Amino acid sequence: MASFSSEDAFQDSSAFSLHDLESLLHIVTWNVGTASPPPDVTGLLQLNSLGPAMDMYVIGLQEVNSRITNFLSDLAFDDPWSIFFMTVLSPLGYIKLSSVRMQGLLLLIFVKHVHLPFIRDIHTQYTRTGLYGYWGNKGGVTVRMSLYGHTVCFINCHLPAHMENTEQRLDDFEKILEMQFEEENIPSTLAHDILFWFGDLNFRIADFGIHFVRESINNRRYNLLWEKDQLNMAKKKEAFLQEFIEGPLQFKPTYKFDLYSDVYDTSEKKRKPAWTDRILWRVKNLCQHTSKESNLSGEEQTISVTLNNYISHMNYGISDHKPVTGTFGLEMKPLLSIPSVTLSPEGEWSAEHDVLISYSAVHEFPSSAWDWIGLFKVTFKHVNDYVTYAWVKDDEISSNSDSKQVYMSAEEIPDMGGEFVLCYYSNNMQSIVGISQPFQIQPNRTLIEKDLAQEEISWMQKLDNLESHNEF
Secondary structure, X not given: OOOOOHHHHOOOXXXXXXXXXXXXXXXXXXXXXXXXXOOOOOOOXXXXXXXXXXXXXXXXXXXXXXXXXXXXXXXHOOOHHHHHHHHHHHHHOEEEEEEEEEOOEEEEEEEXXXXXXXXXXXXXXXXXXXXXXXXXXXXXXXXXXXXXXXXXXXXXXXXXXXXXXXXHHHHHHHHHHOOOOOOOOOOOXXXXXXXXXXXXXXXXXXXXXXXXXXXXHHOOOOHHHHOOEHHHHHHHHOHHHOOOEOXXXXXXXXXXXXXXXXXXXXXXXXXXXXXXXXXXXXXOOOOOOOOHHHHHOOOOOOEEEEEEEEEEOOOOOOOOEOOEEEEEEEEEOOOOXXXXXXXXXXXXXXXXXXXXXXXXXXXXXXXXXXXXXXXXXXXXXXXXXXXXXXXXOOOEEEEOOOOEEEEEOHHHOOOOOEEEEEEEXXXXXXXXXXXXXXXXXXXXXXXXXXXXXXXXXXXXHHHHHHHHHHHX
């Protein structure tokens, strides 16, 4: 497992330069076949990579256990997969930014703390297509956001199965693309600057027989199969797919395997292998070819996407699909480079006295009486994983044109101390818009001395009892 220090996640987020910002994005798609999480996902998340750490993880799962009892309990609490990935990633400095669940479809987004003040307008949506749209066993779940001022959208899909249902798959994806967010002033899916589309898309390899397909795979001649891949074929005909880009399929088809093996289906059905699990992307208004006109237009591209790797992970065997990951480099000119709020603890903090927080906001910041500042452990998992919080209006004790101060009661401060951060949550923006550098809270010395005294008394009593027993 990769090591983590607070400095890795908490670089200075007070401002970013207007030069190009480069971020690493890691997308996972995996049909988990109702299985429980595996014991280790180091390889899947590339946590042992020698290169730079990922800035964002986007994890799309299909066929998460969605029995009625599981689904109802998951509505009230995080499901086992969400808890699992939070447990893995939060010690490494990632927070669960957003999630959306529709039956067996689950989409999770984790991000490094340093980026939190520059991510806005996070919204989720889902589109049911299976069983006439009533139950949601097929369809898509979507998360969209503004990232440094650029709009980004992620869609995790599970499309209809079987060789003959290509047209149904295409119709369903068109329906998912037409989905509208409930909130006003949110662009349509295709109007986002970047759109990532991934999931168990269920496209198959047409025409070729199973023996030719398996022989081509055994000889690692995957290119012989590309032209009959149904998604590749559809991209040539369907206008709405032609702007989507995919990396080369230089890995084995990821379906269908016997469980806990790398052997293709040996059941009576002997399903033909297929690249059902895919990751594609689309950059709005991206010119697919360079021309003199585009060079003379004077328009400078403010965001670009580079695929660093596109691979499957054969060593995971909990389902009949192998997971697929894509690592992307996002290069963008930040349109948002200063956090809305900067904040910091005042003086030394401990549970022995009330403490103060100083913060300042940019002039145009839309503050609200419902805004709050949370105290979080440095390895916090999500926005509700606070130790305590203070209302910025109700708990304000001083204010001037430059900064304001808010207090927290000593009773709310953890007695044992440790390393913490402060986060400012905006009710209007529904997101964290400011985060402090990590700082230490000193242990409550009075309480520690009392505990030590109590422990000493307890030992003395044990010794007395032992001496009394020996006398008998």
